[in-house]
Amino acid sequence: MWTELPKRASIYEVSLRDGLQNEQRPIPTSAKVELADALFRTGLQRIELTSFVSPKWVPQLSDAEELARSVVVPEGIITSALVPNALGFERARSVGLREIAVFMSASETHNRKNTHKSIERSLETFREIVPPAIDSGMRVRAYVSTVWGCPYEGAVDPHAALDITRELLRLGCYQISLGDTIGVGTPLQTRQICELFLREVEAERLALHLHDTRGQALVNALVGLTLGITTFDASVGGLGGCPYAPGAAGNLATEDLVYMLEGMGVSTGVDLEALVQAGKTAERIVGRPLPGKMHQAGLFRPRLSPTG
Ligand code: HMG
Ligand code: MG
Numbered sequence: 312m313w314t315e316l317p318k319r320a321s322i323y324e325v326s327l328r329d330g331l332q333n334e335q336r337p338i339p340t341s342a343k344v345e346l347a348d349a350l351f352r353t354g355l356q357r358i359e360l361t362s363f364v365s366p367k368w369v370p371q372l373s374d375a376e377e378l379a380r381s382v383v384v385p386e387g388i389i390t391s392a393l394v395p396n397a398l399g400f401e402r403a404r405s406v407g408l409r410e411i412a413v414f415m416s417a418s419e420t421h422n423r424k425n426t427h428k429s430i431e432r433s434l435e436t437f438r439e440i441v442p443p444a445i446d447s448g449m450r451v452r453a454y455v456s457t458v459w460g461c462p463y464e465g466a467v468d469p470h471a472a473l474d475i476t477r478e479l480l481r482l483g484c485y486q487i488s489l490g491d492t493i494g495v496g497t498p499l500q501t502r503q504i505c506e507l508f509l510r511e512v513e514a515e516r517l518a519l520h521l522h523d524t525r526g527q528a529l530v531n532a533l534v535g536l537t538l539g540i541t542t543f544d545a546s547v548g549g550l551g552g553c554p555y556a557p558g559a560a561g562n563l564a565t566e567d568l569v570y571m572l573e574g575m576g577v578s579t580g581v582d583l584e585a586l587v588q589a590g591k592t593a594e595r596i597v598g599r600p601l602p603g604k605m606h607q608a609g610l611f612r613p614r615l616s617p618t619g
Contacts, residue, residue, distance in 0.1 A: 316536060317541045323488070329562055344382055346592050355388070358390050362394075363402040375392065376405070392408055393411075397440050409450065411452070413437050413441060417430075437479065441484060453479040453488070455472050456490040458489045458504060459495050459500060460495040469503070469508075473511075480512065488519070498527070501535060505519075505535050519544065521543070521563045523563050524560040529571060543563065546561060547589050549562060549602040564602070567603055587605070590605075
């Protein structure tokens with residue numbers, strides 16, 4: 312199994328969005344710019360900056376335009392933002408974003424709590440905005456949440472998530488990020504879900520978005536990797552949670568993921584030392600300890616010789 316690991320993996324960094332959206336203390340835009348700058352120095356190439364959702368529902372990200380206009384994005388890095396509807400798309404377009412991410416859930420109740428829409432209404436909304444966004448030159452990614460389980464409904468049929476995925480791909484989304492929103496998945500379940508999707512969806516079109524609520528995120532990412540999935544969403548320091556998913560703790564920590572991948576010869580293009588620094592910046596700006604293991608343990612520098 313190990314000899315067949317992919318050579319490369321791509322990380323989609325979500326700390327500035329998923330990481331911060333649940334923080335209660337207001338974080339100034341200047342501090343977010345500082346974190347963005349620290350992330351830009353790591354080699355990460357795909358960074359979700361913020362959300363163009365209702366500021367009433369997610370006040371922490373109400374500075375979305377200001378943040379998007381304040382960051383100076385180095386060449387080669389793609390920044391993206393969450394968009395729920397036509398107004399969000401217009402807001403993202405007004406600041407010149409080249410990529411957006413639409414989102415919905417595989418379970419009806421979470422979708423209604425999170426977006427005040429039925430699943431069918433969410434799909435209708437995306438039918439209205441995804442093709443024009445692509446026509447205007449944007450790339451569109453999509454999230455399907457609660458694939459492993461719903462905080463309100465419990466077990467979720469992965470076929471429901473697959474139906475939604477088919478439709479989002481048909482609309483032109485370039486990648487579907489499958490979310491274990493409340494971190495309930497086990498490795499066996501992850502294998503079953505990934506195998507179901509991979510029967511008809513190319514691995515490059517799938518990503519795993521794993522919350523580490525029950526300590527399973529890294530092992531679930533490894534399961535996905537062994538099956539050929541090579542894009543993983545992660546958040547520096549393990550910062551994160553969803554305001555409309557009770558119990559959704561931090562995302563898979565980017566440092567832990569990079570440490571595992573690079574340690575197994577899977578290239579990420581990310582400089583772990585710079586990433587650890589970015590984790591320290593994240594911790595400073597939120598003003599509380601972050602849960603990432605690598606973040607807490609620090610860099611491991613093997614000695615050159617057993618006696619050295
Ligand atoms: P709504 O209130 O049902 O919508 O919001 P509405 O269309 O009836 O509009 C009501 C008000 O909101 C109006 O303002 C609109 O202008 C405003 P008012 O007239 O009352 O002053 N509004 C907006 N303002 C700014 N930007 C917009 C926008 N849209 C409407 N885009 C909506 C519907 C979806 C917008 C709302 O429910 C919302 O923003 N929800 C927040 C959802 C959210 O951000 N959840 C967390 C992210 S998802 C997540 O974390 C999961 C993920 O990480 C993957 C995983 O872990 O599985 C992605
Ligand atoms: Mg999430």
